[in-house]
Amino acid sequence: MIFFKLDSIICDTPARAFVKNVKSHNGYFGCDKCAQQGEYLSSRMTFPLDTCSIRTDESFAQKHNEEHHQGPDPFQGLNVGMVSQFPGHYMHIVCLGVVRKLLNIWLSGALRFRLPASIFNRMSDCLTGLRSYIPLEYARKPRTLREIDRWKATELRMFLLYIGPVILPSYLDTNIYQHFMLLFSSIAILVSPTLSSLHWQYAETLLRMFVTHFGQIYGKEALVYNVHSLVHLAQDVRLHGCLDNISAFPYENHLQKLKKLVRKPEHPLAQMLRRFSEQNTQQNKIPDRTSVSLKKPHFVGPVPNELASRRVKGQYSQMVSDQWTIKVSTGDNIFVIAGDIGRIHNIVECHDGIYLVNRRFSNKSVFFTYPFSSDFLNIYSVSQLSEQYLSAKACAVAHKCVLFPHRGGFVSMPIQHSVKH
Numbered sequence: 001m002i003f004f005k006l007d008s009i010i011c012d013t014p015a016r017a018f019v020k021n022v023k024s025h026n027g028y029f030g031c032d033k034c035a036q037q038g039e040y041l042s043s044r045m046t047f048p049l050d051t052c053s054i055r056t057d058e059s060f061a062q063k064h065n066e067e068h069h070q071g072p073d074p075f076q077g078l079n080v081g082m083v084s085q086f087p088g089h090y091m092h093i094v095c096l097g098v099v100r101k102l103l104n105i106w107l108s109g110a111l112r113f114r115l116p117a118s119i120f121n122r123m124s125d126c127l128t129g130l131r132s133y134i135p136l137e138y139a140r141k142p143r144t145l146r147e148i149d150r151w152k153a154t155e156l157r158m159f160l161l162y163i164g165p166v167i168l169p170s171y172l173d174t175n176i177y178q179h180f181m182l183l184f185s186s187i188a189i190l191v192s193p194t195l196s197s198l199h200w201q202y203a204e205t206l207l208r209m210f211v212t213h214f215g216q217i218y219g220k221e222a223l224v225y226n227v228h229s230l231v232h233l234a235q236d237v238r239l240h241g242c243l244d245n246i247s248a249f250p251y252e253n254h255l256q257k258l259k260k261l262v263r264k265p266e267h268p269l270a271q272m273l274r275r276f277s278e279q280n281t282q283q284n285k286i287p288d289r290t291s292v293s294l295k296k297p298h299f300v301g302p303v304p305n306e307l308a309s310r311r312v313k314g315q316y317s318q319m320v321s322d323q324w325t326i327k328v329s330t331g332d333n334i335f336v337i338a339g340d341i342g343r344i345h346n347i348v349e350c351h352d353g354i355y356l357v358n359r360r361f362s363n364k365s366v367f368f369t370y371p372f373s374s375d376f377l378n379i380y381s382v383s384q385l386s387e388q389y390l391s392a393k394a395c396a397v398a399h400k401c402v403l404f405p406h407r408g409g410f411v412s413m414p415i416q417h418s419v420k421h
């Protein structure tokens with residue numbers, strides 16, 4: 001018998017309306033977080049950003065806004081917060097919703113927003129050119145914009161949180177880019193376990209600005225449910241913690257793992273159970289799951305003099321810890337080491353521990369200044385890799401970074417969202 005406490009129920013928007021037995025997001029009172037009445041514009045339901053009453057668990061239970069409900073509440077008597085325990089879902093609202101909508105507006109929207117085909121082709125080339133810079137924690141590499149309809153939520157998340165801020169200034173009007181940066185910066189705060197707990201209110205202000213400007217730039221008819229519901233996202237983070245706590249990304253990733261466990265079409269459930277029990281048995285044999293493993297031994301250096309005196313036991317090209325994988329190849333070799341951004345060139349095991357041989361970027365400056373300075377997110381423009389090889393204990397590594405080429409140098413961004421998801 002397992003006791004558990006229900007924290008939240010994660011659904012996409014149509015499923016949430018169905019499960020709660022309320023009006024769908026196409027209905028006039030379809031926002032499940034506030035009582036804003038929708039406006040039907042250009043054959044779609046839109047939700048202007050007026051000041052309206054926020055729904056609460058009590059107002060839902062007492063059906064204050066009768067037009068929101070389809071019928072009896074299916075969770076009645078179960079003590080479930082019908083507003084607070086149904087957080088908005090950023091995979092659908094942000095990644096598959098607003099990010100895809102923006103890309104579609106720029107790709108095939110009204111002529112005044114549409115980018116010329118030549119620019120789109122250049123953007124596509126730029127995206128595929130970044131494939132080798134993507135860390136192995138991301139299962140998918142960037143694809144061209146011609147395949148935008150097949151982009152998965154993780155690809156749209158990668159575009160929002162890492163690629164977009166770096167490549168878009170070369171292609172978009174400054175106002176449109178800065179508007180995108182309001183979304184990027186607020187979601188970067190809300191996915192971070194530390195920043196979200198301290199700055200969720202600031203993220204809420206930025207998201208409200210993003211939605212207001214969305215209506216001003218793309219027209220009132222663009223304020224559909226997904227765009228409107230961004231203003232409620234920070235309150236869900238206040239209640240439940242960072243966005244990855246209330247996301248279906250782990251669930252979807254797990255489905256991928258389940259799929260890989262099935263090797264033949266017959267008896268899929270039995271196969272999955274068997275593989276799971278095999279994996280659990282193997283995991284139980286590992287005495288310390290936080291230990292690191294060193295892989296791909298070699299003898300080619302570099303080994304700085306300071307390490308040669310520490311009795312080198314071996315050199316490796318790869319180190320796997322429970323946090324991340326370090327490699328000496330592009331995509332997985334950039335880390336924050338003792339406050340600097342460094343490239344790893346060798347992994348050396350000495351008698352007193354594991355050392356990372358690295359070179360540091362000697363130039364580090366702020367990458368963007370709107371809506372705040374990029375150093376707030378530890379994002380920097382970097383250049384001029386020093387010639388000197390330094391060594392640092394493996395435990396001095398603070399963050400794994402994504403490093404993209406940019407205007408003769410690079411932009412370094414720490415992996416913001418949880419890579420376990």
Ligand SMILES: [Zn+2]
Pocket residue numbers: 031032033034035036228229232
């Ligand atoms: Zn609302």
